[in-house]
Amino acid sequence: MSGLKKSDKCNIRIGKIEDGEEILHIQSTVIAEDEYLITVSEEFNNTLDQQREWIQKLLENEKENLIVAEIDGEVVGWIVFQSKNKKRLSHTGSFGMMISKNFRGLGIGKMLLNELIGWAENNSLIEKISLGVFSTNHSAISLYKSMGFVEEGRKIKEFKMDENEYIDDILMYKLV
């Protein structure tokens, strides 16, 4: 299947509790890639019930959102926006996203992020979208920049990958 065909058939929609299993699968597979996420496999042991509960809470919160990308009925990627309860942080939130490895580079991440930005722009409670990304994650950084995100800071040596191997955390934002 060519890249274009894969992304052509892509359906972007709000996530639902029934997506829990597929989201969990993508999450554990991408964590196992062991490259760009803070959590490592041995720390990730969410059960399906916990995953569904997490989705339910997200969907009940008007300042949070879960959007999935589906191809031929299969969830191949997702983006989650989560906000803080604190009053002085309540206008902000941050997102995380992941696409199944076989479906990367097809424009699906861009579609998901575009949908999230549109939702945030139309949500009067959200004024700032934030994120943190490994400084080595060039594809993610270039995606975020292409969507108008700007670097606002950098946490030096924030992630220790191995003895003498560190990665900075790049903080980015977009006002909506």
Ligand SMILES: CC(C)(COP(=O)(O)OP(=O)(O)OC[C@H]1O[C@@H](n2cnc3c(N)ncnc32)[C@H](O)[C@@H]1OP(=O)(O)O)[C@@H](O)C(=O)NCCC(=O)NCCS
């Ligand atoms: C980062 C990630 C979400 C991007 O999703 P994607 O569907 O592959 O990205 P897209 O195909 O929509 O690409 C959108 C843009 O990202 C950039 N990009 C994507 N892949 C790239 C690559 N391999 N190299 C450089 N830039 C790349 C480009 O700017 C691209 O725009 P263009 O095609 O117009 O040039 C995906 O690679 C992923 O899930 N990675 C693993 C998990 C992860 O790192 N999550 C983010 C943690 S902060």
